[in-house]
Amino acid sequence: MLFGKTILITGVASGIGARTAELAGQMGADVIGVDVRVPSQGQASFIRGDISTSAGVTEIVRQLPRHIDALANVAGLSGNTGLAATLAVNFYGLRALSEALAPRLREGGAIVNVASIAGYGWRANIERAKTLTAIEGFPDVASLAAKHGLKNEEGYPLSKELLLLWTMRAAHQPLFKDRGIRVNAVSPGPVETPILKQFRAVLGDERVDSDITRVGRAGTSADIAPAILFLCSDGARWVNGANLATDGGLEASINAEVLGF
Ligand SMILES: NC(=O)c1ccc[n+]([C@@H]2O[C@H](COP(=O)([O-])OP(=O)(O)OC[C@H]3O[C@@H](n4cnc5c(N)ncnc54)[C@H](O)[C@@H]3O)[C@@H](O)[C@H]2O)c1
Known part of the structure; x- marks a missing residue:
């Protein structure tokens, strides 16, 4: 499904992005990797x-070829470097790259x-x-945070709430929709990558361990990569504006608790 396709993948120096790039290559895609760090492999x-x-x-964008089949926005920060950096990478930078591309x-x-x-809380925090x-565009995130009274510790969940809402909006944004470009999301639970240690510091061990206990183990990058690449492929041609929980059943378990069924 990916043979001969050109796929741009951000965050390729580590974790989920690295495994997604490796698998896409094994499936015959031409991968262009982007990262702020140089990959060891x-x-x-x-x-x-x-x-x-x-x-x-x-x-x-200046360095990219003229034709690309899919963009996988994987790069992200855990929140441990503060709200402004986290919102800039996880949402406003990701969106700017998608729109420019x-x-x-x-x-x-x-x-x-x-x-x-x-990002589960997007409905509760919809306004x-x-x-x-x-x-629109790429705002000065530090002044935006001050203006809206955003707290440092909210950086990571907020960035993912915005990303989930924007995924649905972008699916209907003329820039993408008029040319049949589908926009979807994949939502992992805890995944064994370098960022997980940082989540333990930012969100607390209790929250991370509770999520892992609900589904029996943490995910691996190899669990997440195929879901990303399926949504990149033509096999997902009728999937648009969707969020694919790729978490071993974690979201289902939280839904059952929150909605009481
Ligand atoms: N690991 C988890 O538990 C988990 C859970 C849910 C969601 N996620 C999400 O999955 C994505 C990948 O995370 P991961 O677990 O592979 O983490 P990771 O830390 O292993 O990889 C993240 C990569 O993003 C790159 N990156 C960071 N800032 C960048 C920037 N400004 N420009 C370009 N690249 C940049 C890093 O250099 C790194 O290679 C992130 O968006 C993360 O929020 C991870």
Whole structure:
């Protein structure tokens, strides 16, 4: 399903992005990797780039080929470097890259956003998510945080709430929709990657251990990569604006508790 397709994957130097790039290559795709860090294992095609600023995104796009079939937005921060950096990478930078890339994505192409179970609260915080996703372009995130009274510890869940809401909006945004570009999300629960240690520091051991206990184990990058690549492929041609929980059943378990069934 991916043979001969060109897929741009961010966050390829580690964890989920690295495994997604490896699997896409094994499936016959031409992978272009992007990361702020250079991967330890050589990538056939790699752009060192930083999506945390508007200039960084522009510089990445400048180096890309004219035709790309799919974009997998995997790069992310845990929140341990503060709210402004986290919102800039996990949401505003990701969105800026997706919008800048839209003209190069082929008709019927795909964007897949790696969100998280941590964004589960988007419905409860809908007004905040509507306001913050309605801001166009790449805002100065530090002043935006001050203006809206956003707290540092909210950075990670907030970034994923915005990403989940925007995924649905983008599926109907003319920039993507008019050319049949599908926009979907994958939401993992805890996954054994370097970021998980940081989540333990940011969210607390209790929260992470409770999530793991609900489903028996933490996920692995190899559990998440096939879901990302399915949504990148034409096999998902009628899936749009969706969030695929890729968490061993964690979201189902939380839904049962929250909704009381
Ligand atoms: N591991 C988990 O438990 C878990 C759970 C849910 C969601 N996620 C999400 O999965 C995605 C991948 O996380 P992971 O677990 O592979 O973590 P990771 O830390 O192993 O990988 C993240 C990658 O993103 C890159 N990156 C960070 N800032 C960047 C920037 N400004 N520009 C370009 N690249 C940048 C890092 O260098 C790193 O290689 C993230 O979006 C994360 O929020 C992870």
